[in-house]
Amino acid sequence: MKLVKKAIAGTMESSDIMITIAPAEEKGIKLDLQSSVMQQYGKQIEAVIKETLAGIGVESAEVVAIDKGALDCTIRARVGAAAFRAAESTDFAWEVRK
Amino acid sequence: MEKRYTKERLRRSMMFVPGNNPGMIADSRIYNADSIMFDLEDSVSYTEKDTARFLVYNALKTLNFGKKEIVVRINDLASGLGIKDLEAIVPAGVHVVRLPKTDSAQDVIDCEREIERIEKEHGIPVGSTGMMAAIESANGVLNAREIAHASDRLIGIALGAEDYVTDLKTTRADGTELLFARSMILNGARSAGIAALDTVYSDVNNEEGFIAECTLIKKLGFDGKSVINPRQIAPLHKCLVPGEKDLRKAYAIMDAIAEANAKGSGVASLNGKMIDKPVVIRAQRLIALAEADKAAAEEE
Amino acid sequence: MVELNKIPHIGEIANRGVYAGPKAKKTENFATRTDSPDKILATIEDAVKATGLKDGMTISFHHHFRGGDHIVNQVVDVLAKMGFKNLTLAASSLSGVHAPLIDHIKNGVISHIETSGLRGELAEQISRGLMEFPIVFRSHGGRAAAIDSGELHIDVAFLGAPSCDPYGNANGYSRDDDDSILCGSMGYAVPDATHADKVVVLTNNLVKYPNMPCAIPEHQVDYIVVIDDIGDPKGIMSGATRYTKNPKELLIAQTAAEVIDAAGYFYDGFSMQMGSGGASLAAARYLRQMMIDKGIKCRFALGGITGQIASMHEEGLVERILDVQSFDLDAAQSLKKNFDHHQISATYYASFLQDAAVDQLDFVILSALEIDTDFNVNVLTGSDGVIRGAIGGHPDTAAGASLAVVVAPLTRGRIPSIIDKVNTVVTPGATVDVVVTDQGVAVNPNRPEVAEKLKAAGIKVFTIEQLKAKAEAIVGKPEPIRYKDNIVGVVMYRDNTVIDVIRQIEE
Numbered sequence: 066m067k068l069v070k071k072a073i074a075g076t077m078e079s080s081d082i083m084i085t086i087a088p089a090e091e092k093g094i095k096l097d098l099q100s101s102v103m104q105q106y107g108k109q110i111e112a113v114i115k116e117t118l119a120g121i122g123v124e125s126a127e128v129v130a131i132d133k134g135a136l137d138c139t140i141r142a143r144v145g146a147a148a149f150r151a152a153e154s155t156d157f158a159w160e161v162r163k
Numbered sequence: 164m165e166k167r168y169t170k171e172r173l174r175r176s177m178m179f180v181p182g183n184n185p186g187m188i189a190d191s192r193i194y195n196a197d198s199i200m201f202d203l204e205d206s207v208s209y210t211e212k213d214t215a216r217f218l219v220y221n222a223l224k225t226l227n228f229g230k231k232e233i234v235v236r237i238n239d240l241a242s243g244l245g246i247k248d249l250e251a252i253v254p255a256g257v258h259v260v261r262l263p264k265t266d267s268a269q270d271v272i273d274c275e276r277e278i279e280r281i282e283k284e285h286g287i288p289v290g291s292t293g294m295m296a297a298i299e300s301a302n303g304v305l306n307a308r309e310i311a312h313a314s315d316r317l318i319g320i321a322l323g324a325e326d327y328v329t330d331l332k333t334t335r336a337d338g339t340e341l342l343f344a345r346s347m348i349l350n351g352a353r354s355a356g357i358a359a360l361d362t363v364y365s366d367v368n369n370e371e372g373f374i375a376e377c378t379l380i381k382k383l384g385f386d387g388k389s390v391i392n393p394r395q396i397a398p399l400h401k402c403l404v405p406g407e408k409d410l411r412k413a414y415a416i417m418d419a420i421a422e423a424n425a426k427g428s429g430v431a432s433l434n435g436k437m438i439d440k441p442v443v444i445r446a447q448r449l450i451a452l453a454e455a456d457k458a459a460a461e462e463e
Numbered sequence: 464m465v466e467l468n469k470i471p472h473i474g475e476i477a478n479r480g481v482y483a484g485p486k487a488k489k490t491e492n493f494a495t496r497t498d499s500p501d502k503i504l505a506t507i508e509d510a511v512k513a514t515g516l517k518d519g520m521t522i523s524f525h526h527h528f529r530g531g532d533h534i535v536n537q538v539v540d541v542l543a544k545m546g547f548k549n550l551t552l553a554a555s556s557l558s559g560v561h562a563p564l565i566d567h568i569k570n571g572v573i574s575h576i577e578t579s580g581l582r583g584e585l586a587e588q589i590s591r592g593l594m595e596f597p598i599v600f601r602s603h604g605g606r607a608a609a610i611d612s613g614e615l616h617i618d619v620a621f622l623g624a625p626s627c628d629p630y631g632n633a634n635g636y637s638r639d640d641d642d643s644i645l646c647g648s649m650g651y652a653v654p655d656a657t658h659a660d661k662v663v664v665l666t667n668n669l670v671k672y673p674n675m676p677c678a679i680p681e682h683q684v685d686y687i688v689v690i691d692d693i694g695d696p697k698g699i700m701s702g703a704t705r706y707t708k709n710p711k712e713l714l715i716a717q718t719a720a721e722v723i724d725a726a727g728y729f730y731d732g733f734s735m736q737m738g739s740g741g742a743s744l745a746a747a748r749y750l751r752q753m754m755i756d757k758g759i760k761c762r763f764a765l766g767g768i769t770g771q772i773a774s775m776h777e778e779g780l781v782e783r784i785l786d787v788q789s790f791d792l793d794a795a796q797s798l799k800k801n802f803d804h805h806q807i808s809a810t811y812y813a814s815f816l817q818d819a820a821v822d823q824l825d826f827v828i829l830s831a832l833e834i835d836t837d838f839n840v841n842v843l844t845g846s847d848g849v850i851r852g853a854i855g856g857h858p859d860t861a862a863g864a865s866l867a868v869v870v871a872p873l874t875r876g877r878i879p880s881i882i883d884k885v886n887t888v889v890t891p892g893a894t895v896d897v898v899v900t901d902q903g904v905a906v907n908p909n910r911p912e913v914a915e916k917l918k919a920a921g922i923k924v925f926t927i928e929q930l931k932a933k934a935e936a937i938v939g940k941p942e943p944i945r946y947k948d949n950i951v952g953v954v955m956y957r958d959n960t961v962i963d964v965i966r967q968i969e970e
Binding site: 103108135 | 847878
């Protein structure tokens with residue numbers, strides 16, 4: 066999936082995560098993560114963000130994530146929503162269709 | 164085929180949870196609402212419809228809601244958003260789709276057609292997903308019976324009072340303004356053998372008013388009610404669950420029936436009064452409700 | 464003429480010799496006399512000089528002004544200007560408003576701190592190694608015992624008071640007026656006033672003698688300074704503590720009330736304490752309704768007192784209030800006007816040296832930041848290892864109450880409350896009987912009879928390990944906090960033995 070613009074999803078409320086995602090020149094995911102639970106869950110959050118992007122085919126992006134203690138499912142939702150907004154795409158493949 | 168929903172179950176409380184609030188979604192299971200309804204419609208602003216859809220989709224896929232019934236209120240199909248909502252939540256495993264602003268049986272049929280298409284596309288057995296219709300207009304109220312009969316998937320029909328009173332050119336007051344709609348919906352639901360669910364009570368801090376409304380809908384015969392705050396669940400259940408005295412009487416009736424049957428007598432009586440069939444049915448319902456309440460309380 | 468040496472056993476009779484006539488009698492009237500008493504000095508600096516304070520000594524403060532306190536910062540500023548070094552600051556507690564102490568620590572004015580708790584920027588910096596000498600954290604009961612026994616010696620106590628008369632009778636309110644600042648009970652200042660070598664009262668409200676009732680009697684007070692500003696009334700206390708509307712806290716509170724009833728500690732004549740924190744305070748609301756429904760009364764409510772407890776007293780549901788600290792204006796007003804709302808000292812409240820009021824508690828409901836699978840409780844350090852709380856009366860009441868109920872949400876955001884090992888042990892698990900969360904109740908295995916009673920009442924009881932697993936299923940398993948070896952805090956149990964240490968966080 067190709068990103069065409071900068072986009073944001075999520076809020077700075079407790080239990081949420083705000084994801085800002087923008088197209089990047091260089092290949093790879095450049096992640097700037099701030100979290101209220103950095104010590105305990107920083108690695109886990111980073112892994113979920115990267116897996117989610119890989120899962121929807123985003124290979125290069127600049128991502129800023131401000132986390133307020135979001136659960137993994139919330140992180141996946143916000144990353145997904147931000148990426149589709151950044152790609153100006155509505156072609157969500159919610160599930161692999163059988 | 165294994166359905167995701169059961170028609171017959173306890174539906175005293177259906178708790179509204181805004182679909183774009185991750186904290187409230189995560190916490191929704193800790194309250195003992197019988198059903199949880201994630202809302203993609205009125206509680207989500209137009210610009211956040213996509214993010215809420217992502218959030219509810221991921222919550223349905225990931226979080227453990229125990230044995231609770233999981234309902235999602237979609238946007239109406241005419242807005243163009245409803246179908247997108249269905250595309251996400253049907254594959255994600257929603258138990259019951261709540262269709263808002265249902266004016267006619269055709270609205271239900273149209274929605275069911277989309278659900279069926281999505282089920283087929285995803286290899287989900289057709290008919291797995293339940294539906295309920297919220298009636299929020301004069302037209303809908305007058306069509307309540309047809310709406311209730313419009314699909315086999317329907318578990319119930321509900322009143323959405325805010326839009327309805329506006330359509331009626333009145334406002335929410337003491338309940339008189341809703342009596343006709345409630346009666347229509349109740350009779351429509353009963354004629355189809357499905358649940359009748361009452362509207363929300365929005366003044367969260369007025370516990371007295373809330374209890375009065377719960378008492379009224381119990382008298383009318385409703386199965387339950389939508390709640391907008393977890394604090395409303397306990398008083399609602401307290402109203403709807405039979406009290407000790409009623410329950411003792413119900414058990415006494417059932418004992419008398421059992422005794423009569425054992426004697427081979429066709430006629431049972433309690434305290435000199437003959438027990439006829441409606442009395443037995445009501446006693447059975449009371450006991451079933453009390454037992455379901457106990458089971459719900461013990462549920463993880 | 465008395466001849467002392469003719470009196471048998473005179474060496475064994477306490478005496479100061481033979482009567483030599485009276486001191487000069489004062490003849491001016493009372494009104495004139497109280498106009499210019501000797502105890503009142505013009506400035507804090509004058510008072511400091513008069514006390515004979517020296518480098519290396521210990522000064523003390525109370526925390527009844529909470530976040531509105533202006534006493535600590537004003538006094539330490541003066542001490543810094545006067546060139547004092549190497550002082551020990553022993554406060555009953557400190558809060559976010561005391562961040563200016565950071566500069567005085569860096570300047571060497573303050574080299575050591577004793578307190579019940581720390582918050583804000585001061586706590587952040589101390590957690591990051593600001594002080595070489597570790598902070599000593601004591602419970603309210605432990606501090607009172609340490610001062611009473613002389614283990615913690617206070618050279619000079621600087622005690623802010625919302626009212627004081629010219630002879631030093633000081634109090635947290637005044638029955639002479641209705642517009643002075645209120646802090647209600649001053650129970651935590653009493654050990655300081657009783658045992659400090661010198662006591663300075665700082666007040667903005669000099670009232671007529673006798674200022675009774677008083678928390679601190681004149682014979683304990685050496686000097687009085689009248690200052691314009693003792694604190695910000697809004698920060699000292701706000702109108703009324705409102706019951707939480709947070710549905711999760713209400714759920715926890717209701718369950719806690721049900722647990723207490725089921726466990727058999729809710730009977731006519733029971734005694735209780737509610738800790739601070741939304742859920743524990745809200746339990747009072749459910750207990751109140753249960754008292755009305757059952758037609759029973761509470762003999763006494765103890766501890767930090769809120770307006771809710773005061774109104775239950777006024778309704779006749781709570782017979783006596785023992786108030787060591789008033790949490791809001793309604794509580795302070797009740798203390799001022801209600802005969803059976805009593806002000807008590809920290810010693811009376813919770814000292815372990817003898818039986819104290821905590822030892823007469825049926826139950827206490829306490830909050831927690833973390834609870835571990837041994838039921839140990841942490842209320843002092845956050846999940847990131849940074850100090851952000853206070854011991855308060857937590858270990859005192861848990862030890863004293865027949866049933867100590869600890870309430871916490873199972874998770875806070877992504878942070879689990881129930882974990883393998885708490886970051887800091889404040890209250891030992893052996894004194895914690897029941898843990899109540901929004902997603903289940905666990906009973907300490909050393910109270911099997913309580914578990915049986917709860918089950919018999921239809922309350923589902925989990926093991927603490929099951930609760931921990933539930934939390935982890937939601938939020939995942941946290942990685943442990945990394946610490947350096949450097950010890951920044953020493954945690955004392957209520958008997959003033961060392962129960963744990965706090966280390967510098969690794970970033």
